[in-house]
Amino acid sequence: MGTRGVGAGVGPSATRWGSSLDVGGGTAVLTRLAQDRRRDLVYHIVEPQKGMLRYARAYGEIHQAHAEDLPFEHGSVQMIMVGEALHHFVDPKIAFAEFARVLVPGGGLFIFEFDPSRTMGRFMATGERLLGEPGHFFTPDILAVMAREAGFLPNLKTRGWKYVLLGRRELTS
Numbered sequence: 735m736g737t738r739g740v741g742a743g744v745g746p747s748a749t750r751w752g753s754s755l756d757v758g759g760g761t762a763v764l765t766r767l768a769q770d771r772r773r774d775l776v777y778h779i780v781e782p783q784k785g786m787l788r789y790a791r792a793y794g795e796i797h798q799a800h801a802e803d804l805p806f807e808h809g810s811v812q813m814i815m816v817g818e819a820l821h822h823f824v825d826p827k828i829a830f831a832e833f834a835r836v837l838v839p840g841g842g843l844f845i846f847e848f849d850p851s852r853t854m855g856r857f858m859a860t861g862e863r864l865l866g867e868p869g870h871f872f873t874p875d876i877l878a879v880m881a882r883e884a885g886f887l888p889n890l891k892t893r894g895w896k897y898v899l900l901g902r903r904e905l906t907s
C-alpha cells in the first residue's frame with residue numbers, strides 16, 4: 735500500500751471548481767499523485783517550510799502555514815490530503831477541527847499514516863521521537879475515533895503497518 739489511491743475518494747462532490755489541500759504537503763508528492771487522476775481540481779499545498787514550498791510551487795498554489803491554522807474560509811474546500819504528515823503536527827486534534835471547518839459538508843479527507851502498534855510503525859515512532867519530532871502516531875482505530883469526533887464519517891484501509899483513513903465530512907455538523 736502506498737499513497738496511490740489519492741483522488742479515488744474524492745467522489746462526485748468535487749467538480750471543476752473544486753479545491754484540494756495537501757496539508758503538510760512538503761514538495762507536493764501527494765498533489766502530484768492526485769493530479770494524475772484529477773487534472774480538474776485547483777490544488778493548494780499547505781506547508782510551514784519555505785524550502786519545501788520552493789519545489790511545491792510547480793504543482794499548485796502554495797501557502798506557508800500550519801495545519802492548526804489553515805488560511806482558508808469555512809466550507810471552501812472539497813478535499814484535504816495529508817500524507818505522512820499528521821504525526822508531525824503539534825496538535826492533530828486542532829488540525830482535525832480545522833479540516834472540518836474548511837471542508838464543505840460531504841467533502842473528502844485522505845490521511846496516509848503508520849500504525850504504531852505494528853513493529854515497523856513502532857520503530858518509526860520511536861525514531862521520530864528520538865529526533866525530537868512530536869511523533870503523534872495513532873493506531874487506525876484511534877484515528878477513526880478522532881475523525882468521528884471532529885465530524886467525519888471514516889473508512890479505514892489498512893495494509894500491514896501502513897494505512898489510509900478516508901473520511902467524509904458529515905452533512906449535518
Ligand SMILES: C[S@@+](CC[C@H](N)C(=O)[O-])C[C@H]1O[C@@H](n2cnc3c(N)ncnc32)[C@H](O)[C@@H]1O
Nearest residue numbers: 758759760763783800801817818819822823824
Ligand atoms: C514527512 S513530510 C511529508 C511530506 C509530504 N506530504 C509527502 O508525502 O512527501 C511531513 C511534512 O509535514 C510538515 N509539517 C510539520 N509540522 C506541520 C504542521 N504543524 N502543519 C503542517 N505541516 C507540518 C513538515 O514541514 C513536512 O514537510
